Amino acid sequence: MERSCNPLLGPMLGSVQMEAVPQTRANPDWLNALRDAGPVQEQALQELRGYLVRAAVTYLERRRGRLAELDSADLLQLAQDLAQEALLEVLTKLDAFRGESRFTTWAYKFVINLGAEELRRRRWQSVSLEAPLPIEDLPPLIDSLSNRESPDPEQALLRKSVWETLRRIIADDLTERQRMALVTLIIQDAPVKEVAQLLKTTSNNVYKILHDARKKLKRRLLEEAITPEYVSDLFGDGA
Amino acid sequence: MPPGSPRRLFRSIFNTQEEEITCAMCLDLLDIYVDAEITGADAVALLPYVRWHLDCCHRCHELYEGLRQQADQV
Numbered sequence: 118m119e120r121s122c123n124p125l126l127g128p129m130l131g132s133v134q135m136e137a138v139p140q141t142r143a144n145p146d147w148l149n150a151l152r153d154a155g156p157v158q159e160q161a162l163q164e165l166r167g168y169l170v171r172a173a174v175t176y177l178e179r180r181r182g183r184l185a186e187l188d189s190a191d192l193l194q195l196a197q198d199l200a201q202e203a204l205l206e207v208l209t210k211l212d213a214f215r216g217e218s219r220f221t222t223w224a225y226k227f228v229i230n231l232g233a234e235e236l237r238r239r240r241w242q243s244v245s246l247e248a249p250l251p252i253e254d255l256p257p258l259i260d261s262l263s264n265r266e267s268p269d270p271e272q273a274l275l276r277k278s279v280w281e282t283l284r285r286i287i288a289d290d291l292t293e294r295q296r297m298a299l300v301t302l303i304i305q306d307a308p309v310k311e312v313a314q315l316l317k318t319t320s321n322n323v324y325k326i327l328h329d330a331r332k333k334l335k336r337r338l339l340e341e342a343i344t345p346e347y348v349s350d351l352f353g354d355g356a
Numbered sequence: 357m358p359p360g361s362p363r364r365l366f367r368s369i370f371n372t373q374e375e376e377i378t379c380a381m382c383l384d385l386l387d388i389y390v391d392a393e394i395t396g397a398d399a400v401a402l403l404p405y406v407r408w409h410l411d412c413c414h415r416c417h418e419l420y421e422g423l424r425q426q427a428d429q430v
């Protein structure tokens with residue numbers, strides 16, 4: 118019998134039948150049971166729901182700092198909501214399972230992706246992306262967010278030079294859409310869907326825009342003799 | 357890595373490859389990559405494009421870390 122040692126789940130079992138979960142099924146067992154009907158399917162759904170809730174709780178608990186406004190009951194509710202949504206996705210995409218991984222690993226992917234998007238969405242609920250960040254604000258924003266002000270004057274000067282070079286490249290070599298994708302996705306960590314909406318395009322195309330931006334930046338930085346090793350030494354924590 | 361950290365920014369730039377898969381493609385293959393790692397197979401040789409994508413996309417890297425942590429427990 119599988120037991121949970123997670124204190125969050127201990128006193129709040131609810132519909133999560135932790136005590137009744139048998140050992141993991143083999144892939145064909147999962148697929149056959151979930152495609153079946155009646156009690157066979159119901160049992161498989163209960164088991165899978167249990168796995169997904171546990172995965173969601175573990176994922177959210179490890180990122181507790183980003184959910185400070187939630188108490189334990191709210192966090193468990195959120196985990197259950199995410200698990201339910203993931204369960205529906207799993208059932209919808211059952212035919213897409215390749216069988217090249219464990220079924221549970223494949224299923225976990227959905228709930229963790231939903232969890233990550235939920236955390237990002239919560240962080241950005243009050244932030245508007247309507248006004249893209251001015252390029253001039255880029256270096257101070259990065260420094261203030263990363264708290265990387267250097268006490269060494271020479272190092273501070275060299276860092277400033279790198280930021281100015283990067284800012285110039287971003288201003289001169291990237292298109293407006295590439296700049297927006299870079300700032301919102303990498304620096305501001307905005308949800309992809311919001312950026313896609315801002316750029317009036319699809320999520321996949323947002324990635325392509327960002328990829329094109331990164332390729333240009335990489336080429337231009339190397340042309341300016343700013344290498345990964347140089348940046349790593351300069352910023353002290355490995356870039 | 358915190359949002360906006362220099363490390364994240366430069367990592368995403370310098371790890372860029374000429375040809376890359378999208379986040380959707382990476383997510384599609386992530387379970388295979390993670391389970392390959394767990395079983396001791398050479399996941400990078402099996403799915404190099406996934407590895408390259410994880411090296412420059414912090415969002416997918418976070419998903420990879422979360423999935424790896426969970427998959428390890430089963």
